[in-house]
Amino acid sequence: MKAGNMTGSYLIRGSDKQGFLYALSVRSQDTVRHFKIFQNEDREYHVNSTSFFKDLYELIEFYKGKPVAKGLLLTTPCLKDESTGSEMSLIPLDEWERPRKEFELTEKLGSGNFSQVYEGYWIGKLKIKVAIKTISQDVVTQETFIRETTFLKTLRHRNLLSLYAVCSVGNPFYIITELLSKGDLLNFLRGCEGEKLNLDALLDIAGQVVDGMHYLEINSCVHRDLAARNILIGKNNICKIADFGMARFIKDEVYVSQSKEMPYKWTAPEALAYGQYTLKSDVWSFGVLLYEIMSKGMNPYPGLHNSELLRYLKKGNRMEAPHNCSDKIYKVMLDCWQENPQKRPTFNDLKISIDNLANYEPSEESPKHPAKLKEWLNKLKKPVMQ
Template sequence: MSKVVQRYIALWDFEGCGEQELSFKTGDRFQAVDSSKEWWIVERITAIGSRTGEKGYVPANYLGEEGSVQEQPWFFGDLSRTEAVNLLMKKGNTTGSFLIRVSDKQGFVYALSVRMSDAVKHFKIMRSDQGEYHLFHTHLFPDLTKLIDHYKTKPVMKGLMLSEPCVKDEPVAADFSPLPLDEWERPREEFTLVKKLGSGNFAQVHEGYWQGGLKMRVAIKTIKQDDTNREIFRKETAFLKTLRHRNLLALYAVCSIGDPYYIVTELLSKGDLLKFLRGEEGQKLSVDSLLDVAGQVVDGMHYLETKHCIHRDLAARNVLIGRNNICKVADFGLARIINDDCYVSNSREVPYKWTAPEALEFGRFTIKSDVWSFGVLLHEIMSRGMNPYPAIPNSELLQYLKVGHRMSAPRKCSEKVYNIMLECWSEDPQKRPTFNELKFTMDNLSNYECSEVPSKPTTAPKPPPKPRGLFAKLQTINK
């Protein structure tokens, strides 16, 4: 029996640059020669399937599997709720504009997002034991196309029918590199620093260009060369090379020859999450969008948890945000892979107000100390960038926490979300949730129009004792 050859169709025009890249038009067809990386080597084929002999690199995110759901204009693949809302609310979309996206939530594989006049509704697309798709048990469909066709003629909810697919943004080919993942070291001459974005104790971060096989905008962290920084550079790059996740910052290249060292990563257009939350756009985010941001951070940290990695510096300033509010955990200078249950460090160079009490007092860092930090980060998100414990100096914080005091809930923060923070701030690390459990909790905070996934039963933690004396004054100031 002859092997079926999978073919792909171009979903957008693409203009290649350089001899290795292949230009193409929407509707062109290809056969993959090497599809193991994010830039594929393909061979162009004709409409009747004949080979042309013309080969080259193409960005894989410009192609869809011929004859599959990927070919449909309403299918958007991996997309968060916030990304879906931002796309559907853009100019060019109207009431009834819609898209289907892949969901990583427990209990359903796809979600349907539909624009109303001033909001977006989300529907779970369930699948029966026989493989049929449905929004409601009363109407079952053999495939997604039939489901879409039905709700173009029948309302998906009162007064709302599907009209036209959401206007699709052309993907950004510059997000990907055809370089093999093991060829990290690049010549310094390939990089151009353009403007400084920020600085820390050991490094500066610049926006720049990588002018190797592609001319692409990148972020370049420069680390001055000395014995201490050489170790920081070695540990951070070794750590980044092991990571590959949608919500973690991607490493592109390094330059360890010459001074300073370069760590080259993807560039996220909106900068760090803390500045974003305090800015005009962040101040206008809905609660649902804020929870989506928090959920993306949990997804990235859950991946680290599965890799037995601890971050040790999880905070809004170390999360980056890009187009359509995609969030990525960054700054892995303090991160460690742990072979045992914990990592012990006597260093006092820690983010004090984000660090768990057992790490402050005994230097014991675990996945659960990262969970504590996430609780503080969640407070930053829901307060839109408020400083934690603003009236309490570092020297008094540990005692404040040891007697049971915690930050009060941010203004307009629901009890459910505040209870998540309190669970993350449990005095006993073993009583804090794992990131896997947090992922379940955050997934089920989202309100879908059709909910068939049972809520996970939780017990609200006991509220902390009321503060007295000096701490009462400090907390009054805090409020």
């Protein structure tokens, strides 16, 4: 959609959805049209069932002469964005540092152990609303600031919080990010809007988190603090994973930390007992997060103190399913809570599981639900008035 791309401008991108490898995106007037590119048993590419191609280049050339949709011919590749910043970033990657005077804090949104988060404005060429995380400057928090901003600069995905700028001159430090209008997932689930969410919407939220975590997984990054309070919600219930203060890149299979600062009820047993974190540790945490989602914000392990948790888990105990949670969804939680990390699914496995649940476990409001289908069939049986 950037300036200079005219109708017919196109790009091919890899797809992380099940069933097709690539997607073709084409500029059409003021919108972008997206087409799935499939591959058949003969490894031929196609966007429909009439025209097949040995490679993507041949497919592109064909649709330059024949419309891929009514009145839409491919013309030239989309202009390449030379910036290496995130897609939401307003400044180049090598110019993250901005002067403090450009930012105005307005309303406090929340606080943590070392930081506070405000709604505010970035006052530059345009005055835009942003989220501003302030971190008091000392030796410990300086390491936290560097670590969190490093991750936000390095990792870019639609379901990860986007960094706009930083301010490391003066006290406190500022981390400036996109503002998600509905706040954190935990309070959202407990609020009026969260109370009205049906099963489809809850599974969509879970699926978005899995997409973001799968991206971290393939980049060998452990979040170590995956919980509903650290997922932010925006317009149309878009989810973004946030708070990378505890995140680490794993060079070996296991990252070892002796820090006692950990979210106990979201942390895997091997990390609680031995400080050992792997990519499968976040899978355990996702199981707890899925419990939060399906229970619409209930506290995990109600009535159980942190000091009792490890003993409780080592006896093979697990949380019971939330009220109205199906056996299939609860099984996903239990798979995440396997004692042996190697037996837990990967986030790629979870992507498939959540997609299948979304397809085959429709809510009562969905037209796919058996009750709705029965209602529809009954209507068909009624005689039509002439």
